Amino acid sequence: MICSRRLLPALLLAAGTAVLPALAPPPVFAADEATAPTADQVAEAYAALLARDYVYPETGERYATAIRAGIAAGRYAPLTGEALARAIDADVNAVAPDGHLRLRAPDGAAAPVGPALVRRPPKVPVEQAGWIAPGIAFIRFNLFPDDAAVTTEAATFMADHADAKAIIFDVRTHNGGGLDQMDVIFPWLFGEPTRLVTMATRASVDARGGSPIDGLPSMRVVKGDAGMVTREHWATPNADTRLRDAKIYVLTSGASASAAEHxxxxxxxxxxxxLVGDPTAGANHFGSGEDLGGGYGAFIPVGRTYDPATSQDWEGSGVLPDIAVPPAQALERALTELGVAPEEAKRLSDERMPSWPMERRRPRK
Structure with missing residues (x-):
């Protein structure tokens, strides 16, 4: 998912697993009990944003109609916190599932239901970067944040491992973000300017400056579908040729979402x-986080990313791996493909097993 920098912490609404939030900290908006909106006001704010900005206008109107029907029926009025979020999510996803549509309840509002959620420390963007075997570099990205220090870390990793014969990028626990880190990685890997993917933003959003990809140097505006502003994401080679022929492996799982899928x-x-592992999460649409008031937040998808050769995106289905193996075995398989002895590949894989889940997020019940 590519997200507007206005509310970057909201960019992972689609990417969580059974453990929430997928990105820490989650969007937190001050909730003053004296001025907090009612449940119906939160629902109407969400409906209005979906009708105005959702990537597919007709679907956005249908979402809004479903939410407003829930308001009229009085379904939301007695609800608060996670119960309200679940009720609105159910009505929205009954219209058309979208991997990024998930209403965020105020921080700390979730009521315990069933076994207690496991509390984990915040995800760090980069883990275990370095040499994993002779000539083979490894790096795990858990997200692509709007953070200059992380972009510098990614650029430094590429420069420090420019003599690698192979690089393994682990995105099995990567839940989304933006383009900044990608745009310092790709120039090392290509020998000529290369079109990577196509991204189309709803024209009305783009016209008022709401596109999260407008103005990025790696984007080129091209002719596209009516009602959309279409841009292509390009890789432009740098002057260093050492990694042009290096083998590249990308480890994927059902938790690899949005920007990881990009x-x-x-x-x-x-x-x-x-690509080695499982199909990715199937959360295609990019957009931005929005404050609905009272501590509630929502991610509003305003565009889609797709394969320029087929015009197909990955919403719902995910990006399919080239080598399908259980995610826990993906690193082991990549290493054996690179000639590492099976026993050693297993040992190295076990040492670098992700601590975060590698399954698709389960729907709210």
Whole structure:
């Protein structure tokens, strides 16, 4: 998912697993009990945003109609917190599922239901970067944040491992973000300017400056569908040629969402990398986080990313791996493909097993 920098912490509404939030900290908006909106006001704010900005206008209107029907029926009025979020989510997804549509309840509002949720420390963007075997570099990205320090870390990793014969990018626990880190990785990997993916933003959103990808140097505006502003994401080579022929493997899972799927599709579409693992999460649409008041937040999808060769995106289905194996075995398989002995590949894989879930997020019940 590519997200507006206005409310970047909201960009992972689609990407969580059974453990929430997928990105820490989640969007937190001050909730003053004296001025907090009612449940119906929160629902109406969400309906209005979906009708105005959702990537597919007709679907956005249908979402709004469903929410407003819930308001009229009095379904939301007695609800608060997570119960309200669940009720609105159910009505929205009954219209058309979208991997990014998930209403965020105020921080701390979730009521215990069943077994207690596991409390985990915040995800760090980058883990275990370095040499994993002779000539083979490894790096795990858990997200692509709007953070200059992380972009510098990604750029430094590429420069420090420019003599690698192979690089393994682990995005099995990567839940989304933006383009900044991708745009310092891709120039090392291509020998000529290469079109990676196509991104189309609802024209009305783009016209008022609401596109999260407008103005990025790696984007080129092209002719596209009516009602959309279409841009192509391009990789422009840098002057260092050492990694041009390096083998690239990308480890994927059902938790690899949004911007991780963008990265995966770019590698697959261009033929530059080999995907190993499970199909990705199927959360395609990019957009921005919005404050609905009272501590509630929502991610509003305003565009889609797709394969320029087929015009197909990955919403619902995910990006398919080139080598399908259980995610827990993906690193082991990539290493054996690179000639590492099976026993050693297993040992190295076990040492670098992700601590975060590698399954698709389960729907709210």
């Amino acid at each position: 990265f995966s599709l770019a590698m697959k579409h261009s033929g530059r990398g080999v």
